[in-house]
Amino acid sequence: MLAGRDAQLEDMSVAVQRMTLGRFERSILLTGLRGVGKTVLLNEFGMIAEREGWIHEHLEATDDTKIAKAMATMARRCLLELSLRERIKDRAVAGLRVLKAFVKIHVPAGDGGALTIDVEPFAGLADSGDLERDIGDIFREVGETAREAQTGVLFTIDELQYLSSDELSVLIVGLHRVSQLGLPLLVAGAGLPSLPGLAGEARSYAERLFSFIEIGSLKKDDAIAAVVEPVQAEGADWEPLALEKILRDSEGYPYFLQEFGKQAWNVAEGPVITAAEFDRSTVLALDELDTGFFRARVDKTSDAERNYLRAMAQLDGPGPYASGEVAASMGKTTGQVGPVRDSLIKRGLIFAPRHGQVAFTVPMFEQFILRRLT
Ligand SMILES: Nc1ncnc2c1ncn2[C@@H]1O[C@H](COP(=O)(O)OP(=O)(O)O)[C@@H](O)[C@H]1O
Ligand SMILES: [Mg+2]
Structure with missing residues (x-):
C-alpha cells in the first residue's frame, strides 16, 4: 500500500495530461533519506505515464554512469518504439539518424559496448561536440517525435546523487535547451539529500525546470493507513497499543513500518495483533534490518x-x-x-x-x- 503520496501522484497525473496538450510542466526531483519511498514513487510515476499511453524509460544511476550514454540509450529505446507506429515511422527514423551522429561523437565504442543504431547518421544536429547542446538536440528529437505521435515520454532516473555535478549539469542544461518548445518530455529524478550541489548556469536553470519535492517519513494518519489497511484487508486488526508502538518504533518511516509490520504479522496468532506480540516481534524486525537494510550500507x-x-x-x-x-x-x-x-x-x-x-x-x-x- 502506498500511503500518503496522493498529492504527488495527482501532480504527476496532471502534468502528464497537460503536457500531452502541449503545455509546459516542470520536471520533478524527489529527494529524501533511504527507505522513505522515492523508488516506489518513481515506479508509480512510470505507471501513470504508461496508463496515459506515454512511453516510459527508467535509469538507475551508479557511480560510473555516463550521462551521454545513459541518455542515448533511453532515447534509442523511445525512438525505436515510436518507429513501430506506421504514421510516424519516418519522423522516428529521422530521430534515430540524429542519435546515430550523437553516439558517434559522445559515446565511444570502448565505453562498455557500442549502441547499435541501424541507420545512416544525419550530419548537423547533435554532433557539435558540445555535450549540453547535443543532448538538447536529442531531447528535441525524442520530444518532437512523441508529439507527432500525440503521446509523450517520461524518463525516470533513480539514485541521481551518484551523478557527478558535471554530469548532472549536462542533463539539466540539456533539458533547459528544449524546455521552451513545449514538447511532451518529462524527467522525474530521485536521490538522496546529498544530490550534488549545482553551480552557476545549471542551478538557475534547475530552479525553473524542476519542482523539488522532499519525501520524508509519513504523517501519523498515513503511517496508520500504511499498516492498518493491509491488515484489515485480511480480516485482521491491531490492538490500539500495538499500533501506537509500531508508529513510535518506526518513526513513521515507510521502510520500517513495513519491516516492523511484517514481523508483527508473522508473530501474531491473530486476528488481532497485540502489544505483547508486537514487543516480541521487534527483535526479529531489528535483526532483519541490521543484517539487511543497514548492513548492506556499511559492507x-x-x-x-x-x-x-x-x-x-x-x-x-x-x-x-x-x-x-x-x-x-x-x-x-x-x-x-x-x-x-x-x-x-x-x-x-x-x-x-x-x-x-x-x-x-x-x-x-x-x-x-x-x-x-x-
Ligand atoms: N508511501 C508508502 N506507504 C507504505 N509503504 C511504503 C511507502 N513508500 C515506501 N514504502 C515501503 O518502503 C520501502 C522502501 O521504499 P523505497 O522506494 O525503496 O525507498 P527509497 O527509494 O526512498 O530508499 C518500499 O519497499 C515499501 O515497502
Ligand atoms: Mg530508492
Missing part, C-alpha cells in the same frame, strides 16, 4: 570510514552533527578527516545538510551503529 566501508561513522553515532542524538565535533571526538582536525568524510558522502552514507554539518542518509542509522558496530 564496503573501510576501517577509517567506520571509525568516522562510529564517531558520529556516539555524539548525542540522531544528527545532524557538527563536522568539527566529529573530528574532535576522534582527536583529529576537520582537515585530517576531510578525505574520509568526502568518501562517505560519495558512497551515499552521509551528506552535508549545510556547511560544517554531517548527517546520516539512512534513518536511525546511529542506533544500528551503536548496536552493531561498537
